[in-house]
Each structure stands twice: as structure tokens, then as C-alpha cells.
Amino acid sequence: METKLLERMEPILKEDGFTHISKTSSTHSVTLSAEKGRQRLVLHITDQAELSDKAVRNEEVPAAANIKLTATMPGLSPNAAGQVVQRTGQGGAPRAKRR
Amino acid sequence: MEILSWARKGGGTMATLSQYWFRDGFFTGPFDVFNQTYADGGWAWISNGASSAATLVWNRPDSERTLDVAAQLGTPAILAVIDGLLSSGASRTSGIMAQGVFWPNVSYYSKDPSAHNDSDMLIRVYFNFHISTPWYCSDADGNISYYLFLYLDGGGHLQGYVDGWSYNYSGGGPFCTGSINDALNNAVPNGVGPLQTVLDDDLALLSDATFSKLYYLPGSGTKTPGDTSENADLDVAIAVLP
Helix, strand or coil: CCCHHHHHHHHHHHHCCCEEEEEEEECCEEEEEEEECCEEEEEEEECCCCCCEEEEECCCCCCHHHCCEECECCCEEEECCCCEEEECCCCCCCCCCCC | CCEEEEEECCCCCEEEEEEEEECCECCECEEEEEEEEEECCCEEEEEECCCCCEEEEEEECCCCEEEEHHHHHCCHHHHHHHHHHCCCCEEECCCCEEEEEEHHHCCCHHHCHHHCCCCCEEEEEEEEEEECCCCCCCCEEEEEEEEEEEEECCCCCEEEEEEEEEEEEECCCCCCHHHHHHHHHHHCHHHHHHHHHHHHHHHHHHCCCCCCEEEEEECCCCCCCEEEEEECCCCEEEEEEC
16 A cells, blocks of 8 residues: 555654644554644544455364254254254244234 | 233142243343242243333253253352462452353354354353553453353253353443453463363263253243343343253
């Protein structure tokens, strides 16, 4: 990501009397902030919108062949081989609302 | 809540009839549980007049063994490990919480739906965090989650591994989400190894036996007779039967 613009800005801000000049960098952004009396300035460059969530599955997991029985709620018996769920108890379906 | 219960004596060991009433939805949020013990060969009933969104009844043999996940993970030593993962400016704002979640409700399910059965449950271990930011951004608050997958191997031994991780937060705008993400993307995966070690240590508590059934119970898995109120979003228990 091109950040030379911000680098050129730092001496300009100093010349203009700005203090507390601070630069924060991340993988996809650079932010420059500065203060001059009651004035506050922020310059921000980014090349990617950043989401505030992430979810990743671990790539190093045991082989399925080592798994005989997986965990579930009481009354369900997951069949790892056939992907078939057997209900060992009675009920389990949502009750229809009465009119 | 008015609960009526009754047990008839049989012989031998004591079993427990447990009924769970979930106020908001099945296996989620606040719930009440009533445990009625009775001798094997006898029978028991529980009656409840209060309303609930879902209910679960389970007959629990005396041979059932349970492990309260939040209690096992909420030790000072483990909390210190977690706090060490968070970089400066970030802090943990809750204790360790644990929640049983069905595979389709895991946050990375859509990336590989066939990785598990839809009926499989994982344990979401999570905690809240706060990240302070410079004056031009709002502070961020969110949670970090690790998903544990437990199973019985061919020998009937209880095994488990860290299946994945996730984070989400609000705040950090308008310019700080990049640096927050960098910090979290570095710190959160580094928790997988220590958590796997903790999981192995906890499962070692049940390594002296082999099992034929494995399931999760909402809350602490208490068998204490009578009425108890807990929250399925805050704790889950691992239960095994020989």
C-alpha cells in the first residue's frame, strides 16, 4: 500500500505547529494523527474494508476415521459414518401452536 | 414456578430424572432444571405449571459422569494464560463462559458444512474483551470464541480438539478496525495450543474409563435434587456413560 503521502505530511504538520504526531499502521491501513491547540487532525489511508468479525476452522484436526461417536444433545445418537440421526427418546419436535 | 415431583423407590443404585425448561429457546439462555432422584427399578415424575419455550427431559443413570466446562476452564492459571495472549490496550472483561452449540450455529459452518454432522454439538468457550483506541476511534467491545469438538474414539475413550476460533466486536470505527483486526488475528490463533493443552488435561480426568455415550447437558450438569436456575449460554457440561 502506498503510504508516501503520509510520510510527506509529517514534516509539513511539524512545520505548521502540529504536535503529538502519531502514526499507526496495520496490514491494510495507515493512520496519522496530530494536534495543534484545540485542533485535531486525522489522515487515514486504507486499501481494504475491514470487517469486525472473523471465524476460522482449525486445519489440524484428527482424521474422521478416529472418531467413533460425536457429542450431541441427550437423546440423539449421531451416526458418524452414515450421517444419520437416530432419536432414542420420544418427542423432540416443536409443538404446533393452538388456534 | 410451581413444580410437583414424586419418586417411587426401586432397588439398587439411584438414577436421576432431570427436566430442563428453557425460557427463550432450546439449549439457549436462562433455564430451570429440576432433578428428581429415584432408585433403579422405580420411577419418577415431574410436573411444572410455568411456561417455557422448550423443554428437555433426560433420565440420568447413576453411572453418568459429568464435567462442568466453565468451572474447569475458569481457574486463575488458565485466566492468566488468556490474559497473556491479549496485547496491550486489550483486556478481558468477563470470566470464561461455555455454551453447547449445534454445528450449523457455529460461525464458520458455512465455509465447510460437511465437516461435521448437523446434529453434532460443539462447545463454544468464550470471553468478552475491551480494546482501548486512540481519540479518533471508538473503543471496541466484543468476544473471542474457541470451539471444542469432543468425541469417543474406537476404544471408547473421550477425546477432543480445538475445532476453530472466531471473534467479533463492535466499535473501533472509523479508522481503527484494521489495527484491532491485526492484533486479534495474531492473538486469537495463538490461544489454540494452550487451550488444547488445557482440554487434554481436563479430559484426562475421565481417562480412567471407556464410554459408550457422550452428550452435553445445559449449565453445570448438576444432579442436586430439586430446582436450580442456570443459563445455557454461560455453561455446559460434558456427560458420558459407560
